[in-house]
Amino acid sequence: MTTLKKPSQTITSETIDTLNRRVSIREFSEDPLYDDTVVTILNAARRTSTSSNTQSYSFVVVRDPQSKQKLAHLAGNQQYIETCPVFVAVCADLYRLAHAAQMHGADLAINLELSMVAIVDAAIAGQSAALAAESLGLGTVMIGGMRNHPHEVAEVLGLPRGVFVVYGLCMGWYETRPPARKPRLPEESVIHFEHYLPVDHATLTDYDQQLAAHYRKEGRKTSDAAWTEVIAQKFGKFNREHLRGFLEDWGYVLD
Ligand SMILES: Cc1cc2nc3c(=O)[nH]c(=O)nc-3n(C[C@H](O)[C@H](O)[C@H](O)COP(=O)(O)O)c2cc1C
Structure with a gap:
């Protein structure tokens, strides 16, 4: 390398x-x-x-x-x-x-x-x-x-x-x-050199804690799992399910 x-x-x-x-x-x-x-x-x-x-x-x-x-x-x-x-x-x-x-x-x-x-x-x-x-x-x-x-x-x-x-x-x-700027995921979990390195549990837990600390400092309510839990809640179900129907009606083809 x-x-x-x-x-x-x-x-x-x-x-x-x-x-x-x-x-x-x-x-x-x-x-x-x-x-x-x-x-x-x-x-x-x-x-x-x-x-x-x-x-x-x-x-x-x-x-x-x-x-x-x-x-x-x-x-x-x-x-x-x-x-x-x-x-x-x-x-x-x-x-x-x-x-x-x-x-x-x-x-x-x-x-x-x-x-x-x-x-x-x-x-x-x-x-x-x-x-x-x-x-x-x-x-x-x-x-x-x-x-x-x-x-x-x-x-x-x-x-x-x-x-x-x-x-x-x-x-x-x-x-x-x-x-204040919202903390981002750690660099190494987003920027990869030559080969993709899958993220591990500890990295995400660590980020959860950083984001939770940021939200608390900003006076926002949050759980300790500030990122992973929101991802699970928000994207563990389908969102905007009308969108395919709209796009197809509006001239877009999605297949
Ligand atoms: C495509 C896109 C759509 C977004 N939609 C909304 C929105 O509807 N309402 C909102 O308050 N923020 C929206 N955001 C802002 C994000 O929530 C925000 O960028 C993210 O939480 C990171 O925070 P920061 O931009 O302050 O760093 C959107 C961002 C993107 C890229």
Whole structure:
């Protein structure tokens, strides 16, 4: 096995610092977030790598208080969707591709792969938008709750068949100190060199304790098994079982 010596100096950059500092922000100030700033962020995100240059995603910028109120409700009453100045719906978009194909007499051959293309494209473009926003000092939180009621969300945003919200992104300035960063799983259980090393019980128990200590410091109730128990409870049952039906109705094919 080849090993490379670590450089003695700390490696960093503004981007790495931004990533290392970030936490999800759910409380926003009333400072305005101007369209120029939002469009600059989203245009930077549009430089993200995209599968076969399909650019199979769209952003819908939502400021209208009534729309945000409806979306907050549809996401399970997540109030910060209402209180953030700008909510960006990050959408997978097969509608535009279908249009392009039809210009040449072809029907889009949608299968699991093409559906994944659009979903991955949207996910990574949205992450670029979040990073660009955070690099300007804005706070963000992603909202998977957009998939709770995807038909209703599509109606609020006027999305045609083929376009659906993969997740939303609340954006805004914040006044109060950001919350403490949530500890992550240990590096060695996530970053592997050459061969995957399966995680062991002790590593996860250790992480459970770190996360529990973090939650208690933040004044949140938690069990000692702060991570594993939540994973068991939340993902030991099926979630959002309506999603396959919605996606198939909306032009996506998952087989
Ligand atoms: C795709 C995605 C969807 C998410 N959905 C929600 C959500 O609906 N509501 C919420 O409060 N946080 C949501 N989050 C934020 C995560 O809960 C958060 O990133 C995670 O707990 C780690 O915390 P941190 O971002 O502060 O480090 C989402 C994150 C991602 C990546």
